[in-house]
Amino acid sequence: MDSSSLPILQPYVDRLQAQMLDDLCTTMPHLTELYQYYVRLHSKRLRPVLILLMAHATNGLGSAWSTKEHPQGTDEDDTCCIDHCGLANVILPGQLKLAEVIEMIHVASLMHDDVIDESPLRRGAPSAPARFGNRESILGGDFLLGRAVMLSASLGDLEVMSEVAGVLSTLVEGELLQAQKGVKSTGDVGTSDWDAYLDKTYMKTASLFARALRCTVILGGATKSDPLREIATEFGSQLGMAFQIIDDILDFTGGDAMGKPVGADVELGLATAPILFALEEDDKMQPLIDRRFRDPGDVQQAIQIVKDTNALARSRTLASVYAQKAYDALGSLPASPAKTVLQCLAMGVITRDH
Amino acid sequence: MPRWTSAAASVRFASRARIPATRRQHSALATAAQAQQTRPPPASALALGPTPTQRPDPYTLLTPELNQLRTSLLSLLGSSHPSLSEIAQYYFLHPSKQLRPLLVLLFSRATNSLGRDWDSKASAACTEHKDELDRPLTRPDVLNDWNPSMPDHTASFSSVFDLHPPSRPKASSPPPSSSLLASLPPHTLILPTQLRLAQIVEMIHVASLLHDDVIDKSPLRRGAPSAPAAFGNKLAVLGGDFLLGRASAALSRLGENEVVELIASVIANLVEGEILQMRGAGQEATGVAVGAKSAAAEDRWAVYLKKTYLKTASLMAKGARAAVVLGGCREGEVWKEVAYAYGRNLGIAFQLVDDILDYEASEATLGKPGGADLRLGLATGPALYAYEEYPEMGPLIERKFEGEGDVELALSLVRRSSGVERTRDLARAHADKAREVLGHLPESDARIALEVLTERVVKRTW
Numbered sequence: 108m109d110s111s112s113l114p115i116l117q118p119y120v121d122r123l124q125a126q127m128l129d130d131l132c133t134t135m136p137h138l139t140e141l142y143q144y145y146v147r148l149h150s151k152r153l154r155p156v157l158i159l160l161m162a163h164a165t166n167g168l169g170s171a172w173s174t175k176e177h178p179q180g181t182d183e184d185d186t187c188c189i190d191h192c193g194l195a196n197v198i199l200p201g202q203l204k205l206a207e208v209i210e211m212i213h214v215a216s217l218m219h220d221d222v223i224d225e226s227p228l229r230r231g232a233p234s235a236p237a238r239f240g241n242r243e244s245i246l247g248g249d250f251l252l253g254r255a256v257m258l259s260a261s262l263g264d265l266e267v268m269s270e271v272a273g274v275l276s277t278l279v280e281g282e283l284l285q286a287q288k289g290v291k292s293t294g295d296v297g298t299s300d301w302d303a304y305l306d307k308t309y310m311k312t313a314s315l316f317a318r319a320l321r322c323t324v325i326l327g328g329a330t331k332s333d334p335l336r337e338i339a340t341e342f343g344s345q346l347g348m349a350f351q352i353i354d355d356i357l358d359f360t361g362g363d364a365m366g367k368p369v370g371a372d373v374e375l376g377l378a379t380a381p382i383l384f385a386l387e388e389d390d391k392m393q394p395l396i397d398r399r400f401r402d403p404g405d406v407q408q409a410i411q412i413v414k415d416t417n418a419l420a421r422s423r424t425l426a427s428v429y430a431q432k433a434y435d436a437l438g439s440l441p442a443s444p445a446k447t448v449l450q451c452l453a454m455g456v457i458t459r460d461h
Numbered sequence: 462m463p464r465w466t467s468a469a470a471s472v473r474f475a476s477r478a479r480i481p482a483t484r485r486q487h488s489a490l491a492t493a494a495q496a497q498q499t500r501p502p503p504a505s506a507l508a509l510g511p512t513p514t515q516r517p518d519p520y521t522l523l524t525p526e527l528n529q530l531r532t533s534l535l536s537l538l539g540s541s542h543p544s545l546s547e548i549a550q551y552y553f554l555h556p557s558k559q560l561r562p563l564l565v566l567l568f569s570r571a572t573n574s575l576g577r578d579w580d581s582k583a584s585a586a587c588t589e590h591k592d593e594l595d596r597p598l599t600r601p602d603v604l605n606d607w608n609p610s611m612p613d614h615t616a617s618f619s620s621v622f623d624l625h626p627p628s629r630p631k632a633s634s635p636p637p638s639s640s641l642l643a644s645l646p647p648h649t650l651i652l653p654t655q656l657r658l659a660q661i662v663e664m665i666h667v668a669s670l671l672h673d674d675v676i677d678k679s680p681l682r683r684g685a686p687s688a689p690a691a692f693g694n695k696l697a698v699l700g701g702d703f704l705l706g707r708a709s710a711a712l713s714r715l716g717e718n719e720v721v722e723l724i725a726s727v728i729a730n731l732v733e734g735e736i737l738q739m740r741g742a743g744q745e746a747t748g749v750a751v752g753a754k755s756a757a758a759e760d761r762w763a764v765y766l767k768k769t770y771l772k773t774a775s776l777m778a779k780g781a782r783a784a785v786v787l788g789g790c791r792e793g794e795v796w797k798e799v800a801y802a803y804g805r806n807l808g809i810a811f812q813l814v815d816d817i818l819d820y821e822a823s824e825a826t827l828g829k830p831g832g833a834d835l836r837l838g839l840a841t842g843p844a845l846y847a848y849e850e851y852p853e854m855g856p857l858i859e860r861k862f863e864g865e866g867d868v869e870l871a872l873s874l875v876r877r878s879s880g881v882e883r884t885r886d887l888a889r890a891h892a893d894k895a896r897e898v899l900g901h902l903p904e905s906d907a908r909i910a911l912e913v914l915t916e917r918v919v920k921r922t923w
Contacts, residue, residue, distance in 0.1 A: 138736060219702060222675070223695050240677045242739065245698055246732045249672060249705065253728030256709050260721040265713070268721060272713040276706030283542045283699055 119159050119198060119206075120152055127207050130254060141239055141247045145214045148230050153350075154213055154319060155206035157343075157452070161323045162202045163445035164437075165335055169328035175199060176328075201262050201326045208262075208271055209319045211255040216278050218248035223282070224375055228368075267322045274318050281310030285377065300383055300396070305348075312354075313347025338436055342449070345433035349456045352426040355379035357459075359413055373406045380425060382409060385418035427457050519910040519917070523566050526651065527559050530660055534667070537707065538700075548700040552667060560811070561666050561776055562659035564804060567914070568781040569655040569788060570907035572796045578789030586652045654715050654787045661724065662780040664708040669731045671701035720783040727776045734771030737764060738839065761845055761858070766809070773815075774808025799901045803911065806895035811918050813888035816841035817881055818921075820872070835868045842887065843880035844871060850878045885919070892919045 124146070131142040166172065176197065220226070221234040222241045228234055235244040252275065259271040284307045320339035329335035358372045359381055372379055376399030378386075386392040395409050413419065433453040440446050520527065538549035573579060674697045705728070712721050781800035790796045819834045820843050834841050838861030840848075848854040851874045857867050875881065892915040902908045 133733070135733075137740070138733065141736075219698055223698055241694055242673075242675045242677050243736065245672050245675045245701075246736055249669075249701075250729050250732040252705060252709075253725050253732065256712070256725035256728070257722050259713075260718045260725065263718070265716055265718075268718075269710070269713040272706075272709035276703075276710045279699070279702045279706040283544060283703065286695065286699060287542060287544050 116156060116159050116163075119203060120155065123152070123155050123203060123206055123210070126203075127210065130207070130211075130258065131251070138250075141235075141243055142250055144235055144238065144247070145217055145229065146210075148232060150230070152210065154316070155210050157316065157346075157449075158202060158206040158209065158319055158323045159198060160445045160449050160452075161320045161339060161342075162198045162327060164440055164443050164449060165324050165329070165339070166197060166199070166202075166327045168441070169324060169333050169335055170330045171328035174328060175201075175326065199326060201264075202323055204258060204262060205267070205271075205319070205322055205326060208255045208258045209274070209315070209322075211251045211258070212271070212274055212278070213315065215248040215251035215255070216282075218244050218251070220282075223286075224371075226371070262326065264326060267325055270318045270322050270325075274315050277310050277314045277318075281307050281312075281314070284310060300378055300386075304379060304383060308348060308351045309344070312351040313344045316347035316350075317341075317343035319343065334439065338440065341436040342433050342453075345429045345436060346453055346456065349426045349429035349433060349453070352380050352422055352429070353456055353459060356381060356419055356422050356426070359410060359419060370406050370410050373400050373409050376400055380422040381413045381418040384421045384425075385409075385413045385416045388416040388418070423457060430454055430456050516913050517906045517910045519563060519567060519914045522570075522906060522910050523563060526566055526656065526659070527563065530559065530562055530656075530663060533660065534663060538704075542703070544696060545700055545703060548671065548696060557663065557667070559663065561662045561780055563914075564777050564807070565655065565659040565662055565780045565784045566651055567907050567911050568800050568803075569651045569784045571902050571905055571911060572785045572790065572800070573650055573652070573655075573788045575796050575903070576785065576788050576790035576794055578791055580789070582652060582654075582787070582789040583650065586650075586654070652787060654717075655784050657711055657715060658720070658724075658780070658784055658787060661708045661711050662776060664704045664711075665724070665727060665731070666776060668701040668704035668708070669735070671697045671704070673735055715787065717783075717787060719786050723779045723783045723786075727779050730771045730775040734768050734773070734775070737768040738772065758845070758848060761840065761848075765841065765845060769809055769812045770805065773812040774805045777808040777811075778802075778804030780804065795901055799898050802898045803895045806891040806898070807915060807918060810888045810891040810895065810915070813842050813884055813891070814919055814921065817843060817884050817888070820875055820881055832868050832872050835862045835871050838862055842884035843875045843878075846880035846883045847871075847875045847878035850880075888919050892916070 127146050128143055131139065131146065133139050133142070166176075169175075176199075217229065218235045221229055222236045222244050225236070226234045227237050235247065239247070256272065256275075259268045262268065284303065317340045320343040321336055324333075324335045324339045327335075329339075355372065358379070359369060361369065373382070378396045382392065382396065386396065389412050392409065392412050395405050395412075398405070400406050400409055430453045434450050437446055437450055437453075535549050535552065538552065539546045573583075576582075675694050709725070712724055715721070778801045781804040782797050785796045785800045788796075816834065819832065819841070835844070840858045840861075844854065844858065848858060854871065854874055857864070857871050860867070862868050862871055896912050896915040899908055899911055
């Protein structure tokens with residue numbers, strides 16, 4: 108589930124990595140180290156890969172493609188032409204830059220999350236707050252955000268710029284929603300817990316995927332009347348939901364492969380899909396949820412209840428429902444290697460272990 | 462000086478009624494904000510009323526806009542999320558001088574109608590729907606498509622950013638409707654985009670204050686109410702992120718690439734300024750080996766002035782420049798440069814005076830003992846000048862005044878030296894430069910107000 112799934116993407120991913128490091132360079136070595144810290148950690152670069160794949164699968168289909176393919180004043184060398192296996196598609200420089208922008212915002216959010224969650228580890232390495240302290244981690248994240256917004260302006264598309272800014276504000280709204288959940292709701296507690304979870308999941312994860320992919324096709328010349336925009340949005344949203352739910356499952360099962368301890372989410376007081384499914388089978392979970400697993404032994408008890416019920420299997424089923432929708436969303440796209448990979452990714456999300 | 466934390470504990474606010482932390486907090490805030498408007502803005506020590514020569518007071522000139530800005534910001538913070546209402550309370554109890562938005566608005570007034578593209582900007586403002594700036598560029602139902610109960614375009618946007626033309630004081634003409642806008646003399650018009658920019662600038666400023674407040678050493682105290690000076694990291698981070706997110710979204714909707722780049726670059730500037738300040742002028746910060754004493758001193762000055770520009774002046778300079786761009790100033794026209802030069806010099810002067818006040822002001826006016834910067838390990842203008850006269854300051858600066866009795870010794874050395882006076886001279890020089898550059902602008906109320914501001918910034922005692 109990475110760029111090795113479509114080898115021709117590897118040069119782009121490498122270029123993206125180099126470009127990001129370059130854009131985060133400053134004259135002060137310590138600051139450079141801070142800004143580049145998470146970028147240097149090994150990562151699947153899922154979001155950029157999705158953007159590049161979507162570009163590959165859809166460039167040439169949009170009504171306004173011809174205006175994008177050869178914009179006035181650009182060098183032929185600038186457009187990264189590939190001619191592999193009969194593909195005549197290009198990935199536009201703007202789309203590569205978009206990938207960079209989105210990844211920067213994602214990395215910034217990770218830096219802030221690790222401060223808020225007081226996480227000591229990120230992918231098995233010391234987290235940014237552990238390495239640099241809270242303040243610098245927050246400031247470093249802000250720097251990345253500022254740079255990302257600046258870069259988005261250079262894409263030259265107002266709509267895309269607005270979407271990118273929207274990614275940021277929606278991420279924060281999701282974070283806030285998650286922070287404030289814990290207020291006891293009256294009436295049917297179960298439903299509102301699920302609503303809050305799904306809303307939060309959409310805002311924190313799926314929305315970024317959706318907007319990023321929509322921006323990709325916009326940059327590729329998909330106009331408002333092209334179905335491409337809806338296709339990209341739909342695929343991104345559904346895939347994002349599936350991805351996050353699996354992430355939440357892995358929090359119970361993943362262990363070392365995740366680079367952080369089991370039950371980290373529960374420690375933070377979060378009621379994710381496995382917890383909510385477990386609640387449906389065993390109402391001993393309710394008081395634990397209500398007090399956000401704060402009492403000693405709560406976390407262990409919650410993990411045990413989850414394992415004793417069908418919660419994990421049901422969560423996986425839920426994720427696969429979203430994954431199927433993602434798969435189906437691409438149905439009307441013409442066949443291409445990229446489309447195949449995207450659809451495999453959708454189904455592959457379910458089976459991943461890290 | 463982290464104004465946020467220190468001023469909050471100050472004597473000045475002790476007599477204010479505490480707003481109870483109840484669920485109806487934001488409505489209490491709205492009421493309080495309403496009441497606030499009928500009193501003169503308390504924090505505006507810079508607003509001293511009309512001068513003997515009847516020059517317009519910068520704050521009074523724009524009171525309706527500034528009040529509207531304050532209310533909308535409070536309302537944004539207070540009503541979007543319960544977690545944020547605590548921050549709103551804080552912001553309310555410690556009202557900002559709103560200097561940055563003021564500059565944006567004053568420069569808008571001073572330069573609107575001068576730029577080549579003014580006409581198209583002005584007519585766009587008249588013909589466009591009032592809430593055009595809020596409308597997302599893509600179809601809302603596309604954003605909602607999968608999740609009808611939680612739209613991406615959150616409802617809280619539209620109410621908060623609703624920009625009514627500010628109500629004018631009774632003495633002047635009735636509020637201009639959009640059809641009348643075009644017939645008004647150009648210099649009284651501030652475009653909706655410029656009003657929005659003023660909001661954005663203030664939001665970014667407040668976000669930076671919140672993020673500067675993030676604590677390094679103490680762990681997040683879960684559930685426990687924080688001391689008045691701090692919210693706990695989570696709220697500070699989230700509150701700042703919230704403001705940055707909204708500011709970025711609003712920024713992108715202004716429809717002007719150059720403005721987005723300008724203001725987004727300020728975010729990076731603020732970060733670098735803060736980190737520079739935190740880490741000091743040593744080798745670790747600059748990556749440059751500190752050599753002979755004079756080289757070291759020069760280094761420190763360079764870092765101090767750089768920090769001052771990044772942390773304080775950049776937002777003012779780029780905010781003013783962005784305002785002028787929104788007014789239709791094109792490449793090659795001088796107005797943008799005037800705005801930038803003014804903002805830069807005024808910002809530096811402002812910060813230098815801030816640094817002086819930390820030494821000068823007594824406990825009674827500031828509500829805290831002098832030398833707050835020293836206690837934070839910061840060597841500002843007066844200290845750096847004093848170092849030139851008293852070499853014994855050197856080691857004190859080096860160890861960030863952490864030794865026993867360091868702060869008191871440094872305070873006395875500075876007071877004995879001409880540090881304060883020389884810093885004030887430097888501030889005056891920058892203020893003069895700012896005033897000088899205004900000469901390029903045609904005469905107007907706003908220009909005079911900007912001149913007045915350059916004097917006030919240096920003369921203030923708070």
